[in-house]
Amino acid sequence: MALLGASANGAGVEPDADAAAQQALQHATGVAWIIHTDPHSGAVRFAAPKDGAFELPAAGSPAEAALAFLTTHRRIFGMQDPAREWVVTRTGAAGDGSLHIRFAQIVNNVPVYGAVWDAHFNAAGRLTSTSGDYAVGAFDVSTRPRLSATAAADRARLCVAERAKLPPDSFTAGEAELEIFPSRNASPALAWRVTVRSSRYRLDSRKLHLDDRSGTVLAEEPSVIFRRAPADSGPVRAYPEHCLPEGRRTP
Incomplete structure (x- = not known):
């Protein structure tokens, strides 16, 4: 949020x-x-x-x-x-x-x-x-993106797939939209908002906010992915390290 x-x-x-x-x-x-x-x-x-x-x-x-x-x-x-x-x-x-x-x-x-x-x-x-x-600080953010909308959408899809430990083709990403994303601990950043869904598995859709500079996940809504298939799997709560900004990575 x-x-x-x-x-x-x-x-x-x-x-x-x-x-x-x-x-x-x-x-x-x-x-x-x-x-x-x-x-x-x-x-x-x-x-x-x-x-x-x-x-x-x-x-x-x-x-x-x-x-x-x-x-x-x-x-x-x-x-x-x-x-x-x-x-x-x-x-x-x-x-x-x-x-x-x-x-x-x-x-x-x-x-x-x-x-x-x-x-x-x-x-x-x-x-x-x-x-x-x-x-x-949002007024000073450059609104010229480094990532393309296609690259941002694909990045979001891959990060969600890795988090859920499922094949990337299990997910589809909607159209990526530019935004400026605020943060309490850093300057606002140009970002992409992407919704990722799965039609193959019963998974909640994810709305991700990706940093345009690094392609890392600044935030998502809601905050937890629940893998519901197969039945014996539990919730997977963490994105892989390369999908997170440096400040949120495990030391």
Whole structure:
């Protein structure tokens, strides 16, 4: 599962990051805020005006107003370029007149895995809260792949087959899709998302995230492969060493 808001060097942030961000945003806007930050990166994960909804400067639409707000205060929120990173993926109006907008973080048309941001407005069009997960450093990731989609899909299929101790032709891989994959312990990486299935054996399908540079498995969903045929075999939980990044290999 993706872990978002990771700092590039893995260092923690000051324990009073919430208070520092609250003071900075209050100074910038003139109103008090309730703020929660990511404990690893210090990026803001939740912000809400403390004493009532906040009126954003006029803009063409609520989505544009939210992006302008994040852009104006991007240093406080720990973001790099909100207007170029966040893309509206869903807008919904509730029966009480409130409006809810969801953004996805996308860099050069490549989605950032698990990175979404929400902005909520009351019936009067004022901001009631904004929150989400931002992948620090994703904006700087090169989106030019080294592996081809075909090579990534084949690599995923072979790694799953080795883990399950079954012939590679027991599995098929779906179309590989580029993404930027965040990590708590390292900089975000360009990756391929591939789903591997088996029609020959009763196996759970695997959705793998492969590092574009090394072809190693950064993460998978779900986390354990269960080999169900033949009946006397048990679960195989570990990928072979060459399918894992160096930091996850057995010493």
